[in-house]
Amino acid sequence: MKIIIPVDIDDIDDAKIVPIAEAIKWLYFEMDGGKPTNEKFYDNWEEIEDVEVVIVKNQNEYVWPFMERNISVLVASTQLYFEDIVEAYIFKELYDLNN
Numbered sequence: 001m002k003i004i005i006p007v008d009i010d011d012i013d014d015a016k017i018v019p020i021a022e023a024i025k026w027l028y029f030e031m032d033g034g035k036p037t038n039e040k041f042y043d044n045w046e047e048i049e050d051v052e053v054v055i056v057k058n059q060n061e062y063v064w065p066f067m068e069r070n071i072s073v074l075v076a077s078t079q080l081y082f083e084d085i086v087e088a089y090i091f092k093e094l095y096d097l098n099n
Helices: 064-068 082-090
Strands: 002-007 025-032 035-042 053-056 072-075
Touching: 002 082, 025 082, 035 082
Parallel strands: 002 053, 053 072
Antiparallel strands: 002 025, 025 035
């Protein structure tokens, strides 16, 4: 699974998820066998190819551009940091806006 998250800085340990409109960077990673791999930061999500999932901060965000591209939208309303978001993703604790 190829996933992106809007974040405030380009430091994997300290980056926090932020609303899409406040994104400074986009954290891209792949889930492979229950582990995140290939973590990389981008300035703009549209320059990332083959995105399958975007994880956003709240369910009121403007996510239509993602849905138009058939990108699944998950909400991490209580998780802030990468490690916590990945754990919630693995345990299916993120809210799915596509349902």
